[in-house]
Amino acid sequence: MSTAKAEPDALKAAARPAPGAAAGSQTLLRGLDILDAVAAGATDLAALSAALGTTRSTTHRLAAALVERRYLTFVPREGYGLGPKLLELGFRAQAAMAVPQVARPHLERLSATCEDTIHLGILDGEWALYLDKIPGRRRVEISSRVGERQPVWSTGLGKALILDLDEARWRDFYQVGQARGARHARDLDTWLARMRDYASRGVAFDHEENEPEVRCVAAPIRKAGGAIVAGLSVSSTAQYMDEARMERLVGEVVATARAISRALGWSGGG
Amino acid sequence: MSTAKAEPDALKAAARPAPGAAAGSQTLLRGLDILDAVAAGATDLAALSAALGTTRSTTHRLAAALVERRYLTFVPREGYGLGPKLLELGFRAQAAMAVPQVARPHLERLSATCEDTIHLGILDGEWALYLDKIPGRRRVEISSRVGERQPVWSTGLGKALILDLDEARWRDFYQVGQARGARHARDLDTWLARMRDYASRGVAFDHEENEPEVRCVAAPIRKAGGAIVAGLSVSSTAQYMDEARMERLVGEVVATARAISRALGWSGGG
C-alpha cells in the first residue's frame, strides 16, 4: 500500500515501513503513525487514511481513540491537531531529565547577552538530541525542535558531546555519518585534526558542516566526576557568525557550560 | 479482562476501564496506558504488567514498540522512561498554539517581579487547560503541569476564561463542577455574585476554592475582536497571598494580560 499520493510533500518524514522493526503491534504502531501524520500537518480523515494506507473506518477508529485519550484534538470544521496529553507527557519527559532543569537559568542568562539560538542537548546513541532551545532574536531563525536529533559528526553540539572519546570512537561517529549520506562531507583526516584541536581547547565549532549558512560554537557540560553529560551550543547564520565573532563567543559559551557543570556537581576544570 | 490486580497504588490514576470510551483499539489503548504507567513512575516490565493487567509477553511487545518509536527509553539496569519523541511532539503541540509563543516573554517579565507561580491557560471544553507555566521561587511550589486540566468554576484561571459568558453559562460550569464532586462547594448564589464582581473588574480570584492554601489572581487575555482566548494567573500559598497582596497584584496581572492581548491584535480595553 504505497503512500506516494499527492501529499504536498509536507508529510515527508513518517517513514512507515520501519527498519528491522518490532512487529506484532500493528494497531499501536498505526496509532503512533497517526500522531506523526498530524504532526506533519494532516488535518482530516482523508489525509490520515492516505498517510497510513488504511481505510476511513480503521483510521477513524484509531484517531477517535487518540482523541478520547487527548493525544489529539478534533474540531469539526478544523480537523485534527496534536492534543494536550502530548504537552503533558512532553513536559514530563523533559522534567524527568535533571540537566535541562539545572541548565535553564544559565541558558537564559547567555541568551540575554547574545541574540542567537541556544541549544542544550545530550548524546542519544549515534545522535545529538536537543533537550531545550532558546530561539534567537535575529531575523532568520534556526529551524530546530526540542526532541529532534541531528548527526553527531557534523554539528557543533554533537562534536562537543564526544570531545572526550578516543580517536577510534571519533572515526565511528564519522563513518556512521558518512554512511547516512553526509551532505558536505570532508575527508576524515581533516575532520580528525579539527576534533583534536577542539578537544584540546574544550570547545567545538560547526562551520556550516551540517547545514549551509549555519555556524555554531559549542561546549561540553560535565557532571560530578568530569564525564560529559550534555552540551551547549550557540548557533546563527553565517552573516552573524564570522570567524572573529565565533572566537569572541568562545569565552562566554565555555563559561556558561562550566557554570552548568558546577551546578551539576563538577568541581574540576583546570 | 478485569484489571483489579494488586497495583501498589502508587500507580493510582490511569483509570483504565474508560468511561463511555471508544472500544475497538485495545492494542493502541494499552500502548497509551503504558505511557501513563511510565509517567506515573513504573520502570520495569513487572510494574507495567501489573498496571495494565496483561502478561509479561504482551506488555513487553507493546513497550518494545514504544521504545522503537522513541516514545519510551529503555536502559537495561534502569528500566523504562519517557522518550524523546514525547518531548518533540509535546513542544510541537505547544508551538501549534499561537498564544503561548506570544505570551512567553510577557510571562517571564511578570515572573521577574513576583516570586510566584504563573500559569497560562485556555478553555478546553469544561476544563481549564494549562499551556505554559513558570514555577515560583517560594519554598513551597504549586504542583501543576503543563497539559493538565483543572475545573473551571473553582480556579482563578478558569473563572477568568469565562468572564464574558452570561449567567446561564456560568451556572452550567458551576453545576458541572458540583456534579464532579466539588471539594469546597460554595452555594451557587454566592459564587454567581462573585463572578459578577470579577466580570465587572476584569479580574478573577481564587480564594482556596480549588485547593486549600492555594490562592490566585487571574485575568483574561483577548484576541483581535475582543474575545477571550486565554487566561493568565499568579498563584501562591495563603501565607504569601493575603487579601492585601492579592489586591496589589491585580494591577500587574491585568497589565500583563493586556500587553499579551495587544500583542495578539486586540486594540480595545477601556
Place this chain on the structure above:
DNA sequence: TGTCAAATCCCATATTTTGGGATTTAGTTT
C-alpha cells in the same frame, strides 16, 4: 429545503494479538 462532503457507525470475516512457557542475558552469591 435540497445537495454534498466528511465523519461516524455496523458487522461478518480473517488477520492480528495474546499469553504460557522456553530461552537468553546480566548481575549476584557461594
Place this chain on the structure above:
DNA sequence: AAACTAAATCCCAAAATATGGGATTTGACA
C-alpha cells in the same frame, strides 16, 4: 569461577481483536 536468580526476550497455536466495505448521520452551504 561456576552456579544461582531475576528480569528481559522470544516462540507459536489458539482465540479474541481489528479490519474495511458499505450504510447512516451530521452539518455546512446553496
